[in-house]
Amino acid sequence: MNERVDENKDLKRAALSFIVLMGVVSLFSDMTHEGGKSILGAYLSLTGASAAVVGFVSGFGELVGYSLRCATGRLADRTKRYWLLTIVGYAVDLLAVPTLALVPENGWLWAAALIVVERAGKAVKKPAKDTLLSFAAAQNGVGRSFALQEFLDQLGAFLGPVALFAVMYFKGSGDSLTDYRRCFALLAVPALVTMGLLAARRLFPQPENFEPDTKKAAVGNFASGKKFTLYIAGISLFALGFMDFAMISMHVSRRGLMSPGALPLLYAAAMGVDAAAALAFGWLYDRWGMKALALSALLTAPFSALIFLLPGGVALYVGAALWGAGMGAQESILKAAVATLVPKERRSSGYGSFQTAFGVCLFAGGWLMGCLYDRSPAGMAIFSMSAELGAAALFWRTARPERGGEGKTAA
DSSP, X not given: OHHHHHHHHXXXXXXXXXXXXXXXXXXXXXXXXXXXXXXXXXXXXXXXXXXXXXXHHHHHHHHHHHHTXXXXXXXXXXXXXXXXXXXXXXXXXXXXHHHGGGOOTTOHHHHHHHHHHHHHHHHHHHHXXXXXXXXXXXXXXXXXXXXXXXXXXXXXXXXXXXXXXXXXXXXXXXXXXXXXXXXXXXXXXXXXXXXXXXXXXXXXXXXXXXXXXXXXXXXXXXXXXXXXXXXXXXXXXXXXXXXXXXXXXXXXXXXXXXXXXXXXXXXXXXXXXHHHHHHHHHHHHHHHTTHXXXXXXXXXXXXXXXXXXXXXXXXXXHHHHHHHHHHHHHHTHHHHHHHHHSOXXXXXXXXXXXXXXXXXXXXXXXXXXXXXXXXXXXXXHHHHHHHHHHHHHHHHHHHSOOGGGTTGGGO
């Protein structure tokens, strides 16, 4: 009896160590990604891209990055080569970012190609990586485990833009293109640290052993379950009403609500809220289950009205904070829900379906809200809030127990 208790404690400690390891990997990875993202639009413009091209490249890159995940998720389930797909995806993903420093003047096509390559690398790694995390999360609570990983992830997302801001402030040459190239080159440092940390996979050769196998009767039925269908509908609405920070920064810049140099700091502050919100929502998810998803959507809903309908000031900061809270929810408990709803043997496919639906709707919603913004910012804000409130209703419905025990086999 005591031996079994000791074994369980050792397993929980090992699982927690694995989650922390992957969180630190995500920290350095996001220093690379989000640092680059904070200057990417301006860099594309300086290399000759028009505003329309910047918007299309950003949206198309996201679409590629998300839509491929359905296929890479199925590939991970079939081959069970979770570590291989994770490492290959990271290699492609991370090395594309510092390579942007080599883009020549008026070479926006090269920059655009690298952005798409980076997103494709992310598509290769994400379903497999999230599946590895879900195995370990089974030992310590899926909400708290994904929240801890997201907290470390967003710490990197905060540090990356702040580090580049410091570089440009203290070491700026006065030539924006040169400064941005230097920043992208410096991002090779966290990228290489990330790849070095992944060598620690030898300590955890088979993370799938953290979670017991699912009964065969549960495997293969998750996609037709009502709970999973409602969940996919809910995250699709959530994505439709959400938007990329580029839309927010464009509005703030056009209206003169902040100085251009302060925009990276607004983004960094939102990432700080993201990290804190991930921890809070993760804690709530392990206690409330799907009801925590409904709460996150309700809390996120007013962000668009505060940012786009009110004249800046406190409303802008509160709106950015709520946007950051929505980011924290989508990167933590939305993933935790997949681990709850989808059996172990099909989980990469579940993550692929989730991420593809989310990405396609995020792209469609971003394009639609961009069109609405040109005609009526108020109409855009109403659309965004309506979609988030609709998502909250579907998440609440998903939280309700089903008759006849449907959905329990997928847990």
